[in-house]
Amino acid sequence: MIRLASKSLASNEDLSTVTSQVVNEKETHAVHEGNSSIIQLVQAKPTVLVLVLTFVASISGFMFGYDTGYISSALVVIGTDLDNKVLSYGEKQFITSATSLGALIGAIFAGILADLYGRKKVILGSNVLFLWGAAMQTGCHTVWVMIGGRFIMGFGVGIGSLIAPLYISETAPTHFRGRLVVINCLSITGGQLVAYAIGAGVTHLHNGWRLLVGLSLIPPAVQFVMFFFLPDTPRYLISKGKLEEAKSVLARTHSDASPELIEAKVQEMSLTVTSMAGSNPFVQSWNAIKQLHTVPSNFRALVIGCGMQGIQQFTGFNSLMYFSATIFESIGFKDSVAVSIIVAATNFVFTIVAFFIIDKVGRRRILLVGIPGMMISLIVCAIAFHFFGIKFVDGAAVVNHVGISGWGIVIIVSMICFTATYAFSIGNVPWQQSELFQQDVRGVGTAYCTATNWAGSLVISSTFLTMLQKISATGTFSFFAGLCFVSFIFIWFCYPELGGLELEETQQLLTGGFNIKASKELARRRKQAAKLAKSGELA
Numbered sequence: 140m141i142r143l144a145s146k147s148l149a150s151n152e153d154l155s156t157v158t159s160q161v162v163n164e165k166e167t168h169a170v171h172e173g174n175s176s177i178i179q180l181v182q183a184k185p186t187v188l189v190l191v192l193t194f195v196a197s198i199s200g201f202m203f204g205y206d207t208g209y210i211s212s213a214l215v216v217i218g219t220d221l222d223n224k225v226l227s228y229g230e231k232q233f234i235t236s237a238t239s240l241g242a243l244i245g246a247i248f249a250g251i252l253a254d255l256y257g258r259k260k261v262i263l264g265s266n267v268l269f270l271w272g273a274a275m276q277t278g279c280h281t282v283w284v285m286i287g288g289r290f291i292m293g294f295g296v297g298i299g300s301l302i303a304p305l306y307i308s309e310t311a312p313t314h315f316r317g318r319l320v321v322i323n324c325l326s327i328t329g330g331q332l333v334a335y336a337i338g339a340g341v342t343h344l345h346n347g348w349r350l351l352v353g354l355s356l357i358p359p360a361v362q363f364v365m366f367f368f369l370p371d372t373p374r375y376l377i378s379k380g381k382l383e384e385a386k387s388v389l390a391r392t393h394s395d396a397s398p399e400l401i402e403a404k405v406q407e408m409s410l411t412v413t414s415m416a417g418s419n420p421f422v423q424s425w426n427a428i429k430q431l432h433t434v435p436s437n438f439r440a441l442v443i444g445c446g447m448q449g450i451q452q453f454t455g456f457n458s459l460m461y462f463s464a465t466i467f468e469s470i471g472f473k474d475s476v477a478v479s480i481i482v483a484a485t486n487f488v489f490t491i492v493a494f495f496i497i498d499k500v501g502r503r504r505i506l507l508v509g510i511p512g513m514m515i516s517l518i519v520c521a522i523a524f525h526f527f528g529i530k531f532v533d534g535a536a537v538v539n540h541v542g543i544s545g546w547g548i549v550i551i552v553s554m555i556c557f558t559a560t561y562a563f564s565i566g567n568v569p570w571q572q573s574e575l576f577q578q579d580v581r582g583v584g585t586a587y588c589t590a591t592n593w594a595g596s597l598v599i600s601s602t603f604l605t606m607l608q609k610i611s612a613t614g615t616f617s618f619f620a621g622l623c624f625v626s627f628i629f630i631w632f633c634y635p636e637l638g639g640l641e642l643e644e645t646q647q648l649l650t651g652g653f654n655i656k657a658s659k660e661l662a663r664r665r666k667q668a669a670k671l672a673k674s675g676e677l678a
């Protein structure tokens with residue numbers, strides 16, 4: 140029978156020995172005995188149900204992308220439709236950031252609610268908020284109703300941004316977890332691309348912005364209806380003692396898994412998957428928060444998770460997402476909205492690249508290649524801005540020549556390279572955050588990380604234009620390049636390779652240190668075992 144990893148960690152053995160031992164035992168069993176073992180579950184192919192669950196959950200990602208993406212064009216098209224006057228700069232900023240603020244608050248509560256009431260119910264609740272917020276905006280005639288609608292929609296965005304990757308990673312077979320979570324990221328970047336494209340299309344339509352916003356009613360309605368018929372995750376069900384339901388979901392999400400194997404898996408999960416102790420939801424949440432800060436492995440997970448989300452936002456990508464049209468306009472492009480679609484398209488295409496490499500190459504390696512790529516692109520961009528000769532004054536750009544110069548082209552190319560290297564690395568790895576936390580603190584832990592993401596997004600979107608004015612474009616992009624350098628150091632020392640590990644194993648890895656070396660060794664052995672198992676299957 141399977142020897143459980145958690146048992147082998149009862150003593151204070153050196154982690155690298157332990158992890159190797161766990162791998163050896165499981166793999167030896169799997170490869171040489173060739174019958175039911177955990178490695179079979181690790182490598183199980185996604186069933187049709189897993190794919191359906193992933194795609195339906197990823198609708199949350201699409202809404203995240205669409206709702207953050209449509210606002211830049213909507214603001215241009217709104218004209219005097221609200222309060223019969225042109226929107227002031229402050230009002231525009233307020234309308235834009237209301238969603239980020241709502242998302243920040245929504246993310247904080249989503250984690251706690253997900254642990255208490257289940258992932259499925261919280262997703263259904265987020266749909267109601269999406270519909271409510273979108274309906275308010277579509278029919279509104281005043282600035283304040285628009286802001287209110289964006290704020291309510293923001294709650295839905297924040298909740299969805301946390302629950303979708305959590306739900307996917309808890310239902311996915313281990314070997315495919317990374318890729319399946321990237322499908323949610325693809326939906327985010329795809330949603331942004333679609334919003335940019337439709338936005339460009341409705342620019343000249345009367346009330347076109349209402350159509351743009353109104354379309355966002357469709358995805359949450361579809362997700363609500365479909366989720367009604369889908370199950371909650373096995374890990375959540377086990378934490379609530381619903382073992383039979385959990386077995387049924389596991390059997391339907393892992394191809395060719397025998398009843399004995401499912402039984403063993405449920406037993407293994409039951410050891411680590413527990414609900415937080417406490418007599419009521421508030422005490423339970425408080426206990427989870429305490430555990431997160433006082434148990435060293437949980438705290439390490441928190442440092443990594445929040446660190447990753449912070450790096451994703453503070454290295455400045457969203458400044459391009461929100462303001463690329465403004466930048467391209469200032470360097471001389473006439474159809475700047477169309478040109479900025481290139482940024483959204485690059486982001487989408489390189490997220491597809493991530494989909495293919497994340498489980499094969501590993502999260503750590505793609506970060507260690509992607510971040511230096513971003514840094515070099517930003518340095519080139521900063522140099523190009525210096526020679527281009529541009530000054531941002533009071534939100535407008537003063538250029539000392541007419542038209543696009545060679546340096547203008549260098550700026551665009553470097554921005555595209557920055558986007559590409561961002562998109563296949565830090566653009567999506569932080570969303571693998573659920574794999575860092577053990578079940579009883581997963582909801583609260585991922586809430587911290589997601590809130591860090593939205594806080595970063597809020598800071599960048601509300602300070603970028605001011606930075607251009609105060610410290611120049613060269614200064615701004617050099618600052619982001621400097622942050623890339625610091626991020627590289629952080630990842631080098633603190634981010635272990637988590638690809639191929641069972642969710643329950645990550646905790647053991649983070650016991651006693653960040654264990655970078657052990658994690659790399661474990662990942663290597665896992666790959667080797669997978670190859671062996673495959674060749675055994677073929678023979």
Ligand SMILES: O[C@H]1[C@H](O)[C@@H](O)[C@H](O)[C@@H](O)[C@H]1O
Nearest residue numbers: 324327328457460486566567
């Ligand atoms: O992973 C996503 C993606 O990279 C989006 O393009 C970006 O706008 C979000 O802020 C980020 O969380």
